[in-house]
Amino acid sequence: MIRIIAPLIGLGFAFVLVLGLFGTLTSEAQPETAEHEFHEHPKKLDLASNGVFGKFDNQQLQRGFQVYKEVCAACHSLKYVAFRDLAALGYSEAEVAAIADDYQVPSVNPDTGEAATRDGVAADRFPLVYPNEVAARAANNNAIPPDLSLMTKARHDGAAYVYSLLTGYQPTVPAEVTQKYPEFQVSPGLNYNPYFPTLALAMAPPLVADNQVTYADGTPATVDQMAKDVAAFLVWTAEPKLAARHTAGLASVLFILIFTGLAWGSYKTIWRDKKH
Structure with missing residues (x-):
């Protein structure tokens, strides 16, 4: 029985591999699209939190929070941040x-039991901008603004993606795109941005001009600087313990190296007079 089943299993695996190879060749043979060809990889973004030795620049994070509060908070929530x-x-x-x-958070009227609001306290989380998806769609041309708490973890390239998206808006579709793909169009209500996978998104450019906010530390509030700062802030909201994690990781690696050295020394000492 085993002699019969084994070849059948092998043939089954071979059949699956052939199907996979055929599917790969078929997908590669598909015609190029504007979305595939003109979708750009995020620009490089150097932040203090980058790398294994990275740590947060609190001054930049405060600027980024200011950008979020004065610009982004009109549409995007931070529901996981207190x-x-x-x-x-x-x-x-x-x-x-x-x-x-400064925020009103959901509450309950103790006298009537009905829904109400109250002033926020430090223990509260940032309240939702919209009470539900229906309200969010109604206010944003049927699009739902995503929560930003974990955005740099949810998107490939994280902070670089956020920064590139915020600075990548173009008023019109480039001529090279329409010339090569005349069928490509940006629907009414959408905005062309090569850093978005479909090249067009419902969110209008949030950072439209320099000095849209006024930084308390005197840093020039250019569009580029504001985009960098809010991207850095969103790295923190997604992973507030990043610096502690880096410290713990480096301490662990150092411990392993020292332990390995001691173990090797012990091994050499114990077996020094022994013949193999």
Whole structure:
């Protein structure tokens, strides 16, 4: 029985491999599209948090939070971030309380039991911009603005993608695209951006001009700088313990190296007088 089944299993595997190869060749033979050819890889972005020795630049994170609060918060939520978490950016307890007090968070009227709102406190999380998807679609041309808490983890190239997207808007479709692919069109209500997979997205350019915000530390608020700062801030919201993780990782590697050296030394000492 085994002699009969074994060849059948082998033939089955071979058949699957042939199907996979055929599918690969078929997909490669498909005609190019504008989305495939003109979708650009994110630009390089150097942040203090990059690399195994990376750590956050709190001054930049505060600027990024300011950009989020004054520009992005009109549409995008930060539902996984609590106001008290902002203390890690260098804000004092009083400053965190003041930031929380600027927001209205969902609550319940203790007298009637009906839904109500109240001033935020440090323990609250950032409230949702829209109560549900229906409201979000109604306010954004049937598109749902994504929550930004984990955005740099949810997108390939993370912060570089965010930065490139924010600085990559173009007022019109480039001539080279329409000349090669005359069928490609950007539908009404969408905006051309080569860093978006479909080359067009519903979000209008959020950073439209220099000095859209005024930085307290005097840093020139160019569009490029604002995009870098908010991208850095979103790296922090996605992984606030990044610096601690890097420290723990380096300590672990150092421990392993030292332990390996001690173990090798012990081995040489124990077997020094032994013959193999």
